[in-house]
Amino acid sequence: MTTEPAPPMTTTDLTVGGMTCAACVRRVEKKLAKLEGVTATVNLATGRARVSHPPDVRPEELVATVEQAGYTAALPEPPKSRRRPDVPGDGDDAGRGGGPGSGSEGVRSERERLLVTALLAVPVLVLSMVPAWQFRNWQWLCFVLAAPVALWSAWPFHVRALRGLRHSTATMDTLVSLGVVASFAWSAYALFLGGAGAPGMRMPFSLLPSAPDGVAHVYLEAAVGVPLFVLAGRFLEARARHGTGAALRSLARLASKEVSVREDGTERLVPIEELTVGQTFVVRPGERVATDGQVSEGNSAVDLSLVTGESDPVEVGPGSPVVGGAVNAGGMLLVRATAVGADTQLARITRLVTDAQAGKARAQRLADAVAGVFVPAVLALAVTVLGFWLGAGADPQAAITACVAVLVVACPCALGLATPTALMAATGRGAQLGVLIRGPQALEGLQHIDTVVLDKTGTLTSGHMTVARVTAVPGGLGKDAVLRLAGAVEQGSEHPLGRAVVAHARRALAEGDALPEVRDFRAEAGRGVRGLVEGRPVEVLAPDEGLPAALADALPVAEAAAHTPVVVHVDGVAEALIEIGDVVRPGSYRAVDRLRRLGVHPVLATGDREAPARAVAAALGIEEVHARRTPEDKADLVRRLRGEGRRVAVVGDGVNDAAALAGADLGIAMGTGTDVAIGAADVTLVRGDIEALGDAVRLARRTLGTIRANLLWAFGYNLVTVPLAMVGLLNPMVAAVAMSASSLLVVGNSLRLRAWQPAAGRRGERAGARGRAGVRGRTPVVAGGRTR
Known part of the structure; x- marks a missing residue:
């Protein structure tokens, strides 16, 4: 009996709009998973869903399924033939997320709503918080100002909450909407029926809920404060999340729109989409190289800093390869195109960064699972608190205050943003430094490696x-x-x-x-x-x-x-x-020394002869050497090391390294290596600089530390503030401020990764490494094991 092979799966990216918290992420993923054979990973920070599905499931069905869940969805624009490199959202909004409507018009609309809300809400907050300024009938003016805030300003929350209700789901918007409605409704009751509308009524402000002289408390400050602070928090959060996608947008800007093609001695300007492999184009001083190619005429220096992070200009001449996106810093060049569109190095870098940002760390999957039940649990808690307080004979105002505070303070947003914002910032920063990380699994692998197997030729x-x-x-x-x-x-x-x-x-x-x-x-x-x-x-x-x-x-x-x-x-x-x-590469000294300082044991494995292998190892201070190793031998070595309980990374650049790269806990390819090696690797060092490996390990450890701190804050915040709200120790307005601040703290913590710098004091490390290696001011040269 034979079993039919599983059909090949297709991957489709969707732009999803209307998601505001981790509960939304969980909702979209579960809805898509109901389709047969479909799995999805949704990223709140980018507002994108990566869906794996059988070929018979059409992308339009995926869009319809997301819309049935109460969100908007759209397929990415179909690229023109060999359009600018595969950059998602190829404009200023790339990487911003938020789905349809998240472009400049959506941002402008959010800003206008926030400004109007602030103009209406600030007088209410000031009068409620400063009793000395409370004039006769001040509460009625506050009521008039609060009404449009509770209705118009909070309208997006009400709409999304009702949409969720229609689909039998609850999200962060449900909590905000119920909090606003409850606060405003109670205030209206207090004004019209509870005695708070009497002329000359004074209301002291307190961080704790209170009721003066038995008069029902007017909670208009909560009714306007919740929408104001949540809108402000989300606006700032969106700006911050937009910052984490800066790397993708900077890559997008490197892509040329037009190119000057030379044919039969004449030049003509054509759109980049019309350039084909084999055509010759002109690159004048100061211009960007339009696409990957080979110099056919001219000499110059090209600046690769924005593509690979290489700080020094590289001299090129006839026969030299050049990379699209590099800046010509010298004389005029004639370049023959060798790759266009999605086949260029810039496009590959962009795809790797996009793929990395689509993934989830294991800790985030736990957070998403918690967020999936978080909002229903909070709703149940709020109802329980209200019933308990009323059943215990407490004042209805105190019961409603505690209920509203529970609704407002609970925040699953931070849970949903903990990993994706850090991942976006880290992978973007890595790309700027010439380190391409395929995803959170690679980051986790980098953090835990304790042994690295290094190839010699082309690597060290x-x-x-x-x-x-x-x-x-x-x-x-x-x-x-x-x-x-x-x-x-x-x-x-x-x-x-x-x-x-x-x-x-x-x-x-x-x-x-x-x-x-x-x-x-x-x-x-x-x-x-x-x-x-x-x-x-x-x-x-x-x-x-x-x-x-x-x-x-x-x-x-x-x-x-x-x-x-x-x-x-x-x-x-x-x-x-x-x-x-x-x-021996100059950076090899520092790389091996820094790996050793990070607690990573270096192993040299090469197909070369014993003598040159030992010479390199001695120069770099590597004690464990394996020479004359075939590709199969290298793969066996990796299996043996893993069998000993080591977490092994393999660094290589050739076809002979591909099997070992694929069999390791983590494969690291040199960017100057073969496509086979790069395809088998989890991390690519774009510049072909082994020294960047230490930076990659440190960046991974910093990133995962940031993710853990984010999740600790997100869980800890809710564990502390929700019980305080349940026992009546939080004013709803203070609860709104705390809820907004929790998301901002998570995003702000992640943004620190954008400013992360490689190890300081490299000169000192270089001297230390060379001293330990026994090298004094010269670059060792070893035989490559080749004979005439």
């Missing part, structure tokens, strides 16, 4: 061969002359060792000079190259017997340093020994 080292040392025979042609001839003959070679010699020889030339041409070039596999340069036979060969004493003495030194030695022969005579190896 640059992956590019370079000349480490040149030893010339005393009394011979001299180092510079030999290097010039060796560089000339190696121009015909494609071997990495040959390219390293050529590059070094060109750098040693005087300005304006060029290497001479080579004739009769021949390359012998495993042996070396030879040719005629300026009429003289020149050979660059592997070492053999019969070397001059100076070169023979240099050979064991090169081998001890794990360099690859080659000997330059001119006119049949050995003139110099050139040592070639792979360069």
